[in-house]
C-alpha cells in the first residue's frame with residue numbers, strides 16, 4: 001500500500017511518527033507519506049522534524065519508505081501558493097492542501113487556489129467544480145479519493161469528474177489513528193465504492209507509484 005496522507009501527534013494525529021511507521025508496516029505499507037496539518041504557526045517546526053525523522057528512518061528500514069510532507073490546512077486561499085513554496089523550501093517532499101468537502105467550512109476558493117499552486121495532491125476536494133477538475137488534469141495535480149469518514153461522502157463526485165476530464169486520482173487514508181490506516185484490499189474496496197472500475201482502480205495505484213518515483217528522483 002502506498003499512502004500519501006497521514007497525521008501524527010505533531011498535529012492532530014494520535015501517535016508519534018515512529019509508531020505510525022511501525023503500524024503502517026503491520027498493514028503492509030511500502031510507502032508512507034506523513035503530512036501533518038500546517039498553517040502559519042507551525043510550518044517552521046513541523047517540516048524540519050519530519051525531514052530529519054524520515055532521513056534517519058529510511059536509512060534503517062528496508063520494508064517501508066517514509067516521505068516528509070504537509071497538509072496545508074484552513075489557510076486563507078490567498079496564502080496557499082506562498083505557503084506551498086515555503087513548505088518546499090523547508091524540505092517537504094509531498095504537499096497536500098486540505099480541500100473543500102461538505103463536512104467542514106473550508107474557505108471557498110481553497111480548491112481553486114490549491115490547483116494554481118505548486119502542490120502534489122488536492123486532498124478530499126469533494127466540492128470541486130468541473131473547471132477545477134480540468135485545471136487539475138492540465139497541471140498534473142492529483143485529486144484524492146479519501147478513506148476518511150465524512151470527507152469520503154463526496155468521493156463519487158471526484159471520481160466521476162476525474163474520469164470525465166482525465167484528472168489523475170490517488171487514494172489517501174487521511175489516518176489520524178493507527179486503525180485508520182488501510183490495507184490494499186480495503187483501498188480497492190473504497191475505490192470501487194467511489195464508482196471506479198477495475199482498470200481505473202489499477203490506474204489509481206499506478207498513479208501512486210508514479211508520484212513516489214517522481215519524489216524519489218527529485219531527491220537525487
Ligand SMILES: [Zn+2]
Pocket residue numbers: 071097098099123124174
Ligand atoms: Zn484534510
Ligand SMILES: [Zn+2]
Pocket residue numbers: 005006007071123174
Ligand atoms: Zn488530513
